[in-house]
């Protein structure tokens with residue numbers, strides 16, 4: 001990261017909301033992390049109705065993905081995610097979980113079918129629009145992908161700097177985000193001075209510091225012990241409670257069973273919605 005990341009030399013933002021942009025959703029302004037979304041609906045029924053009315057933020061329509069000519073990673077997948085949902089995607093190794101997320105954050109394109117994210121059809125979107133859309137999607141990986149010779153603060157600030165945020169805005173966002181993941185006292189540490197759980201929390205901070213309405217996490221607990229896995233899940237739940245739509249892939253059956261979030265399973269590229277009894281949930 002250039003030294004200017006925390007100086008006044010940062011370029012001006014290259015993106016401001018356009019009149020014809022789709023609504024970003026219900027993500028609160030930065031600095032409000034920690035505050036749980038207000039729930040003034042008095043009855044569960046009205047809360048349920050409210051949920052039913054939430055717009056669809058991710059939609060896969062008859063999506064197939066082939067690598068090369070014969071390797072079918074996804075096979076005719078149909079799936080809809082509403083704003084504010086929290087989904088687990090499970091399935092054995094090679095079932096297509098990472099491929100599914102890659103289609104959502106634009107690292108791969110579908111071979112057939114349409115992938116819609118925040119009303120944009122990713123199967124057709126052009127380069128510049130894709131990079132703007134990517135800013136609306138936070139991504140967390142199993143192996144953290146932190147910059148080794150940069151501090152926690154710099155790793156998190158880098159995303160904002162790259163997007164042209166001012167120094168003032170970067171500073172305004174940094175501390176609440178680090179506090180949100182419980183790392184405000186480690187802001188000046190380097191990644192190799194942190195535990196795996198802490199490194200993963202830095203990567204979550206980096207993914208959310210730009211307040212994206214969607215957070216995708218590909219096996220975020222894959223390298224963590226039980227305690228750290230639950231810490232990560234707790235943070236993701238908190239983010240979800242303030243309106244961020246969360247989609248997380250995992251192998252961890254216990255984690256899935258002990259959560260109350262909906263689950264889809266991929267098997268050989270085909271998507272199935274799982275019922276509670278299939279998951280061993282009581």
Ligand SMILES: Nc1ncnc2c1ncn2[C@@H]1O[C@H](COP(=O)(O)OP(=O)(O)OP(=O)(O)O)[C@@H](O)[C@H]1O
Nearest residue numbers: 067071072073091092093094095096097098099100
């Ligand atoms: N870049 C690629 N080129 C060719 N085949 C690929 C590529 N990426 C994935 N595949 C294949 O697509 C299928 C799905 O892979 P994917 O990585 O999505 O699975 P996964 O469910 O994430 O597995 P894991 O749990 O091991 O991470 C696999 O058969 C894999 O070998």
Ligand SMILES: [Mg+2]
Nearest residue numbers: 097098099218
């Ligand atoms: Mg994977």
